[in-house]
Amino acid sequence: MDDHDDDASDEVRRLFVTLNIVYLNTIFALFGIFANVINMRVFVKQGFSENINISLFVLAVADLGELLTVMVFSVCNNPAFAGAGLPLSPSDFINVVAAFPRGVLSHIKSCVTAFITFERCMCVVLPLKVKAIVTTRVTVFFLGVIIVGMAATLIPFYQSVRIGWQYDITLNRTILSAIFSEGGGSADMNAILSTYTGVQVGTFLAVSLFSFILAFKLWLQSKFRSQQAHSSENAKRQNSKKSATTIALVITMAATYVTCYSPGILILLVGFVEPRFSVFGSLVNYFMVCVSYNILFESINSSVTIFLYFAMSTNYRKTLFTLFR
Numbered sequence: 001m002d003d004h005d006d007d008a009s010d011e012v013r014r015l016f017v018t019l020n021i022v023y024l025n026t027i028f029a030l031f032g033i034f035a036n037v038i039n040m041r042v043f044v045k046q047g048f049s050e051n052i053n054i055s056l057f058v059l060a061v062a063d064l065g066e067l068l069t070v071m072v073f074s075v076c077n078n079p080a081f082a083g084a085g086l087p088l089s090p091s092d093f094i095n096v097v098a099a100f101p102r103g104v105l106s107h108i109k110s111c112v113t114a115f116i117t118f119e120r121c122m123c124v125v126l127p128l129k130v131k132a133i134v135t136t137r138v139t140v141f142f143l144g145v146i147i148v149g150m151a152a153t154l155i156p157f158y159q160s161v162r163i164g165w166q167y168d169i170t171l172n173r174t175i176l177s178a179i180f181s182e183g184g185g186s187a188d189m190n191a192i193l194s195t196y197t198g199v200q201v202g203t204f205l206a207v208s209l210f211s212f213i214l215a216f217k218l219w220l221q222s223k224f225r226s227q228q229a230h231s232s233e234n235a236k237r238q239n240s241k242k243s244a245t246t247i248a249l250v251i252t253m254a255a256t257y258v259t260c261y262s263p264g265i266l267i268l269l270v271g272f273v274e275p276r277f278s279v280f281g282s283l284v285n286y287f288m289v290c291v292s293y294n295i296l297f298e299s300i301n302s303s304v305t306i307f308l309y310f311a312m313s314t315n316y317r318k319t320l321f322t323l324f325r
Contacts, residue, residue, distance in 0.1 A: 037064065108150050111146040117211055120250045
């Protein structure tokens with residue numbers, strides 16, 4: 001029996017890709033683009049005197065960039081676009097123009113989220129030393145390293161492939177498609193993909209660990225505040241409440257991240273156990289259905305932060321109302 005007999009049908013693949021990528025993803029992406037522009041304006045208005053604002057601004061920029069690349073997925077996977085007879089290969093256009101940049105921006109988001117949860121952990125584990133350790137310069141430096149380091153992984157990719165005109169035997173016409181350079185840079189690409197996998201798994205585990213520590217510390221603080229409810233040290237209680245609110249926001253962000261990035265981790269695990277479950281394997285249709293869910297969930301993660309900020313941050317609400325007054 002052919003291995004492809006175990007795979008989903010092409011019709012099922014097209015159904016789920018169209019539903020998740022073309023329709024649902026477009027709704028979240030369009031809203032998320034608008035929402036992250038607002039987030040960026042709010043953080044600029046608030047200023048960058050606090051490290052958390054710097055990190056959240058970079059996160060909003062990465063969210064915006066990822067959602068813009070995701071819109072390329074939505075357009076190119078639209079059946080109307082594919083049937084328009086345009087002289088290009090939609091799949092090649094997606095891979096070269098959107099897929100790798102989206103992956104880089106997604107990993108930047110993951111690294112920034114891990115850094116935010118780490119910084120909050122430092123605030124509760126070493127509250128007296130954190131300002132001397134995680135300074136504004138340190139924050140900008142690490143965020144810069146994350147951005148430059150991940151962006152640099154695109155260089156070998158674009159050195160080995162580009163979009164250009166070439167003759168397609170199947171269509172009997174010249175179209176825009178992926179053109180690979182001699183040698184193809186396969187070794188570099190395998191190294192890049194391995195790096196992406198390591199970053200995805202590492203940041204996922206880091207965010208999960210730091211979130212657990214923060215949740216535990218928040219629980220301890222809540223117990224302490226309840227015991228000190230009748231204390232006269234109002235200023236200390238107020239500062240403690242502000243710190244707890246920030247921690248709760250970071251925990252909620254991290255929980256949303258872990259939830260929305262879990263499909264990607266599961267895809268990696270299944271692909272490790274079942275080699276046929278890949279874009280080049282015999283279970284490619286099942287793989288692409290799962291990838292459509294992964295892209296959708298990551299788009300949701302990039303779009304809902306405005307609700308978290310609005311619900312949990314008084315300063316965010318005040319600044320937002322000021323912008324639209």
